[in-house]
Amino acid sequence: MTRLEFIQxxxxxxxxxxxxxxxxxxxxxxxxxxxxxxxxDTEGLTEAEAQRLREVTExxxxxxxxxxxxxxxxxRSDYAARLLEGEMPAxxxxxxxxxxxxxxxxxxxxxxxxPVSIPIAVCIGCVAFGIAVSALSLMISIYIGIIGxxxxxIGFIVAGCAAIPVAITTAVMFIGAGLIAVAASAAAGVxxxxxxxxxxxxxxxxxxxxxxxRKIKKLNRMTGGAGYEYAK
Amino acid sequence: MGFKIESSLLDACxxxxxxxxxxxxxxxxxxxxxxxxxxxxxxxxVLRRLQKEGLCRTYDQPHxxxxxxxxxxxxxxxxxxxxxxxxxxxxxxxxxMLLDGDGKYALxxxxxxxx
Numbered sequence: 001m002t003r004l005e006f007i008q009x010x011x012x013x014x015x016x017x018x019x020x021x022x023x024x025x026x027x028x029x030x031x032x033x034x035x036x037x038x039x040x041d042t043e044g045l046t047e048a049e050a051q052r053l054r055e056v057t058e059x060x061x062x063x064x065x066x067x068x069x070x071x072x073x074x075x076r077s078d079y080a081a082r083l084l085e086g087e088m089p090a091x092x093x094x095x096x097x098x099x100x101x102x103x104x105x106x107x108x109x110x111x112x113x114x115p116v117s118i119p120i121a122v123c124i125g126c127v128a129f130g131i132a133v134s135a136l137s138l139m140i141s142i143y144i145g146i147i148g149x150x151x152x153x154i155g156f157i158v159a160g161c162a163a164i165p166v167a168i169t170t171a172v173m174f175i176g177a178g179l180i181a182v183a184a185s186a187a188a189g190v191x192x193x194x195x196x197x198x199x200x201x202x203x204x205x206x207x208x209x210x211x212x213x214r215k216i217k218k219l220n221r222m223t224g225g226a227g228y229e230y231a232k
Numbered sequence: 233m234g235f236k237i238e239s240s241l242l243d244a245c246x247x248x249x250x251x252x253x254x255x256x257x258x259x260x261x262x263x264x265x266x267x268x269x270x271x272x273x274x275x276x277x278v279l280r281r282l283q284k285e286g287l288c289r290t291y292d293q294p295h296x297x298x299x300x301x302x303x304x305x306x307x308x309x310x311x312x313x314x315x316x317x318x319x320x321x322x323x324x325x326x327x328x329m330l331l332d333g334d335g336k337y338a339l340x341x342x343x344x345x346x347x
Binding site for chain 1: 256257258259261271272273276277279280281284296298299300301
C-alpha cells in the first residue's frame, strides 16, 4: 500500500464522521509520513537514490501503520465513546444528553397517551391482521378457481367423449371447450405460481430492510449518528 | 513486552512525554515506541482523546514549507499527569507486593493482620 492509498482509504473509512474528525485524522497521518521522511538520513546519496529511499520508506511506513480499516474502526469507536460521554461534538450541542432527554420524554408521552394510544394500536393491529387474512383468502380462492377451471375442463372433455356415439358435433364442441378450459387453467396456474413466489420474495425483502433500518436506528441512537458504521 | 498496555496508561505516557516539552506526532510516537512495544497507529487516538479532554492542545508551526502540528500539555493535563503518577506508584507497589519473590512483603502483611 502506498502513502496515497493509505490516506485515501482512511478517508473513505471515516466518511461518516464529521468533517472535522476526518481532517484531523488525515492531517495527523500526512504529517506522520512527512516527519518520518524528514528523519531519513540521505547524506551522501544522489537525488535519485534519496527519492527512491523516500518511496520505499513511505510504503514501509504505510505497511507498519497497518490496515486503514482497523485504524478507522478505532477512531470511530473512540468518537462514539466521546459522544456517549457527553462531549461536545462539532455542532456544539450535547448530543447524548439531548438523546437521553428525548428518551425520557418519549416514555412520559407514552405513559400519558396510553388510554388513547393502546386502543389505536390494537385497532391498527386488527386492521393489519384483517388485511393479511383477506390477502391470503384471495390467494387461496384464486388457486381454487384455477383448480375448478381445470376440473371443469376435464369434465367437459369426459362428457364430450361420452357423447361421441350420440351426437358427434356436440361431442367435438364439448371436447374443444374442455381443452380450452384446461389450457387456460394451466396458464393461469403458472401465472399464479410466479406471482406468489414474487410476492413472498418481496415480503422477505421488505421485512429484512425494516429489520436493518431498526438496527441502524438503534445504533445511531446510541452513538449520535456514528452508529451507522457498525451496522455494516 | 508480555503485558497488555491499557489506554489510561498510554494517556499517562503521552502526557509525560508532553510534560518535557512541546512536540509533534511522529516524535511522540518514536519516543513511545522506544520504551514500550506499541504499534505506530496507537498514538493518534490517544492524542485525540487528550486533546478532546482538554489535557493538551495543539498549535501549528511552519516547518520546511509545511505546517507541523505541535502538542502542548495544559494545566489540566499537568494535574492529570500528577494524578496518574500517584496512581502508578500505588499500582506499582501493589503489584510488586504480589510478585515479590523473597517474601519480605508477605511478612509485613501477616504482621498487619494480627493487629
